[in-house]
Amino acid sequence: MPELPEVETVCLALSKIVNNSIVSNIEIFRKDLRWKIKENLEIDLKQEILKKPYRRGKYILIPTSKEYILLFHLGMSGSIKIISDEYDLSKHDHVKIDLKTKENQFFSIIYNDPRRFGFIDFFSIKKIQNHFLLKKLGVEPLEKDFTINYLQKKIHNKSKSVKNFLMDQSIIAGIGNIYASEILYKANINPLRTVDKLRKEHLKSIIYATKFILKKSINFGGTSIRNHLQPDGKLGYFVQELQVYGKNKHNCNKCNNVITLINISNRSTYYCSYCQK
């Protein structure tokens, strides 16, 4: 499920209950995710106070009062459930964290991930700059430093396709396969075009389209959880909002020609060959 808008939505849902709550218990049912969960996580996390979660790329980071970071990555199939009532564990629930909020309410966070491409880590906040995953991440696409100038620097001497460029986490953090197609459709740029062929006006369109698509999807995610007393991490992609991903053989909303499906680096890529040049 998870690219930047979905991770942001999960983060927002978490922040409503996690902020200043205390970990009363933690159970780990499976440690072998993408990497092995640290042996002493149960001991280290118990009785910690969790502060406000935030997002970096596709990672969820929850600082604790003892200056540690609890990090989640949802991989390809991960989700987080927030539970306040009786709950029967289901298949692929790997971690359960019980929380008591400052208003003395009780919640549990369940980490579920069938394919186990996701990851959970716990490390000192001092090591955040050198964290083996976080240190590689490029710019946040919704922040001010996502600029034409930044993109020009990153493009320097590169010949990869613009779609692979958008999905490269060391360049822009948070865009995955679905939103890469959506952004390029919005920007009218062919996903196969190599980045060295992009002109300034194209970069401008990419930045505009990226911010537009991501913000729209975050807003959609926000409205979809607004009325849930028990926000459920399993929101999935906001498929109602998708214009081109998964729409092969449908007609383009702009020119009415048929949407094309191709493979770029073994990933499905959808585009309109008439609108996107």
Place this chain on the structure above:
DNA sequence: CGGCATCCCTGGGAGC
């Protein structure tokens, strides 16, 4: 170094 294929893993859907 850049770019690409491969691999990790399980489940769901299509097709027979």
Place this chain on the structure above:
DNA sequence: TGCTCCCAGGGATGCC
């Protein structure tokens, strides 16, 4: 209904 095959949204790794 059941089997097989193919595909899937991430990203590290290794090879050229």
